[in-house]
Amino acid sequence: MDASSVAEFVAVALRVSTPLTLAALGVLISTRAGVLNIGIEGMMLAGAFAGVVVSAFTGSALLGLAAAILIGAALGALLATAVHVAKADLILSGIAINIAAAAGTTLLLFLITGSKGVSSSLPSKTLPTIDIPLLGDLPLVGMAVSGHHILTYTAFLAAPLVALFLTRTPVGIRLRAVGEKPEAAAAAGVNVRRYQFWALAASGAFGGVAGAFLSMGYVSWFGQNMTAGRGFIALAAEVMGGGSALGTMLSAVVLGTAETISITMQGGGLPSELVQTVPYIVPILALLVHAMRRRRIARKSAA
Amino acid sequence: MTSNALVAFEAISKAYGNGTRALTEVSFSVARGVIHAISGENGAGKSTLMKILFGLEQPSSGRLLLDGGVAEIRSPAAAVEQGIGMVHQHFTLVPSLTVAENIFLGQEQRSGIFVDREKTSRRVAALSKRFNLAVDPDARVSTLSVAAQQKVEILKALSRDIRLLILDEPTAVLSPPETEELFTRLRHLRDAGLTILFISHKLREVRALASHVTVLRAGRVVGDAQLADLDNDALSRLVMGGATSVARPVRASRSVGAPLVALKNVSQSRGRPGERVSNLDLTIYAGEVVGVAGVDGGGQQGLVALLSGRKAAESGTIVFGGRDMKSGSTRDWRSAGLAHLPADRHKDGSAMSMSLVDNAVAGAHRKPAYRMGALLDRRKMVEATRDMISEYGVRSPGPEAPLSALSGGNAQKLIAAREFASAPSFLIADEPTRGIDIAAAAFLHERMRNMAGTGVGILLVTSDLDELLTLSDRIVVMFGGRIVARFDTIDGLTPDRLGPFMLGLEETA
Structure with a gap:
């Protein structure tokens, strides 16, 4: 592998890691508030769809992104309402959102375009890419890190911001208290339900942005079930991240890199069916290693 | 009498929807700047009364006076506003947060949108010095011993500028030397002007710490006196209702076996x-x-x-x-x-949300007496549970009620009945x-x-x-x-x- 193909590999890996990072950060916010957002996959899918449709009808990519954020947040709020008001089970409600999003986007896609597969007949917009001045002019490095989609930079900037939010702001600290020991938070006058509601809404908004990246950056169309399990891989990334925003981002990049390997290996002579399993096998292995390491740490701290 | 009182309970009654009367016409007052003990058996109404004072529950009738004025305390937040703090028996600390973050949870020291960590630590250090309760502001709560966590709980209450501190069975989790240390600290706080309500059924501790005791039994005040005016026998008679003596059981001389x-x-x-x-x-x-x-x-x-x-x-x-x-x-x-009464009877000794029957026969399921072919004979299980309830005097709403409906003492009696029944x-x-x-x-x-x-x-x-x-x-x-x-x-x-x-x-x- 020569230097330029390494640079290209890095560029692809960053691109592939973008939706995983965004979604995993969304999952992180919800888990730290004690409400695991299983519905993240559906929120991504709805965001991807809303971005394409709204940008196509308004002619504005920005409005498309706004719609993706709104639909994601709305689904997060719906999940919170289902759990808190209707007293439904959190996990089952999340799964319901995933199923409803898959079916709903397919139905609407058919009603709008007449196709059940892709939205290529819609004149949807994409969000811009950004060339980093100076750095972008460097050979190889520029190729690897410059010229990416605006949401790619957003994702990697979001991680330290989420970290700061969770550890340094009053709202973030209360949110962690709500997730870890709700009775302590309540005793301190924190409204547990309200925090969980907004945490799920924020989580959904992150999912919506992740979806918008898929349909308005990664590609420029919406395809049926185009998230293809990325929401679940994001859930795995969050677990591997050990509860921290930077750890979550790193895990998302590791899993994104695995997917990149599978993409670049296609056409390399190996059966493509086998190569395509890589992005799913890696999270399983990673979680296994993670669990083993946690057990070892637990044993060590006990010994 | 009420003129110098910080808190006065006036004919407080509490009845629940299901007809249970937790408190009946409870009246007494708490003087300023003293350690006042509230004693009584489990289920006597101590906790209910404290929940009313701390705004977690509302009385069905009667009123609460603070500084001689009628006070309605609708929530714990309102209680804190009135200068009342409470340290619960089960701590309300977040393990992964630091001591300082826990103490100021909900009232964070800010600089801009961020928490001012330095200021928070400084304030905790100042509090800790002022009240002579040494804690490390930056330590994670999960790394602290139970006694240290209790100090953090007390500091958390004190950080809210309170004048009345309620401590619910604070010594239940402490070893004897830790208890001694806690008592020393509490006496310091009293000397600094704080009024302390000390909930305990350990009479030795009540006597060691408090100057005044109010004894509740079955939701009524049965005694309210200066401890100096009560000898130990009188005190235990008040708590026990004169029914049982706490004297040491006569030690039968027995020959020890193999x-x-x-x-x-x-x-x-x-x-x-x-x-x-x-x-x-x-x-x-x-x-x-x-x-x-x-x-x-x-x-x-x-x-x-x-x-x-x-x-x-x-x-x-x-x-x-x-x-x-x-x-x-x-x-x-x-x-x-082997029969085993585990220390953590909620976690290891019982299933709180399951019925008395399920708890009473747990572990004996394999006995032929409860079997009907491959199935369990529910009727026989209920029968056996009823026998245990009456033999051990377990006060309960019935064999099918969840174990969580029982007071701690009654739940433990049922667990003991089960364990002892295995001969x-x-x-x-x-x-x-x-x-x-x-x-x-x-x-x-x-x-x-x-x-x-x-x-x-x-x-x-x-x-x-x-x-x-x-x-x-x-x-x-x-x-x-x-x-x-x-x-x-x-x-x-x-x-x-x-x-x-x-x-x-x-x-x-």
Whole structure:
């Protein structure tokens, strides 16, 4: 592998890691508030769809992104309402959102375009890419890190911001208290339900942005079930991240890199069916290693 | 009388929707700047009254006066606004947050949108200095001992500028030396002008700390006096209702039987610190009560884990009833005749959300008596539960009610009824009466003495030294996972004599 193909590999890996990072950060916010957002996959899918449709009808990519954020947040709020008001089970409600999003986007896609597969007949917009001045002019490095989609930079900037939010702001600290020991938070006058509601809404908004990246950056169309399990891989990334925003981002990049390997290996002579399993096998292995390491740490701290 | 009172309860009653009357016309007042104890058995209404004062519940009738003016306290936040703070029996701290973050949770010191960590730490340090409660502001709560966590809870309450501090059974989680330290701190706080409401059913502690006591029984005030005006007998009569005496049961002279459980040079170096033991030599004979003393983490939990099949020994031998039990499972131990009252009866001893019946026959499911082919005979199970309820005087809404509907003492009676019903030859009683009322404790003590009288060997692990000295025939003290002292008779033994061994200051064995 020569230097330029390494640079290209890095560029692809960053691109592939973008939706995983965004979604995993969304999952992180919800888990730290004690409400695991299983519905993240559906929120991504709805965001991807809303971005394409709204940008196509308004002619504005920005409005498309706004719609993706709104639909994601709305689904997060719906999940919170289902759990808190209707007293439904959190996990089952999340799964319901995933199923409803898959079916709903397919139905609407058919009603709008007449196709059940892709939205290529819609004149949807994409969000811009950004060339980093100076750095972008460097050979190889520029190729690897410059010229990416605006949401790619957003994702990697979001991680330290989420970290700061969770550890340094009053709202973030209360949110962690709500997730870890709700009775302590309540005793301190924190409204547990309200925090969980907004945490799920924020989580959904992150999912919506992740979806918008898929349909308005990664590609420029919406395809049926185009998230293809990325929401679940994001859930795995969050677990591997050990509860921290930077750890979550790193895990998302590791899993994104695995997917990149599978993409670049296609056409390399190996059966493509086998190569395509890589992005799913890696999270399983990673979680296994993670669990083993946690057990070892637990044993060590006990010994 | 009310003129100098900080708080006055006036004819407070509380009835619940299901008709239970928790409080009936409770009236008394709390003077400023004193330590005022509220005592009574479990279910006497202490907790309900404190919940009303702290705004967690509203009275059905009657009123609450603060500084002579009528106060309506609708929520804990309102209570804090009125200067009332409470340290609950179960702490409300977030383990992964630091001490400082916990203390200022909900009232963070800010700079811009961020928490000002430096200012927070400074304020905690200042609080900690002012009230003489040493804590490390930047330590994570999960790394602190229970006693240190309690200090954080107290500081958290004090940080809200309170003038009345409610402490609900604060010593239940502390070892005797830690209790002493807490009392010293509380006296300092009182001297600084704070009024303290001390909820406890341990009369010795009430006497040691408080100047005034209000005794509740069945939701009514049955006594309200200066402690100086009450002798111990009068006090215990008030709490117990004169029904039972707390005098030591007469020690029947019994001949101790054959060796029942024998540990020889047993070690187990894995697990949490309190579960590790080394070179244990201990034989428990049929018909005797062996008391195990020690501060938390001394290795008592390790001993119990080994003798109940929760852990296997690494080295050494354990023989029970003539069988090698070095790595016996819990089922092995139980089928060989073990009964076990675990220290954490909610977690290890019962299923709180399941019915009394399910709890009463748990573990006996395999008995043919409850079987109907492959199925369980529910009717027989209910019958057996009813027998236990009446034999042990368990106050309950009925056999089908969830165990969580029972007070701590009654739940423990049911668990004891189940354990004793298996006709054991060996009983492990681990903190058998912690947190339960005096009458229930006296009842269980009598049962255990009777069991020992019929030849059952009993291992009693308890942090209540009165209980230890009341029940035990002989005592071993554990510290750092080892047996550091053995007392083959308890004649003339006092808590003061045990103290230095429990703290690891002395060693004889």
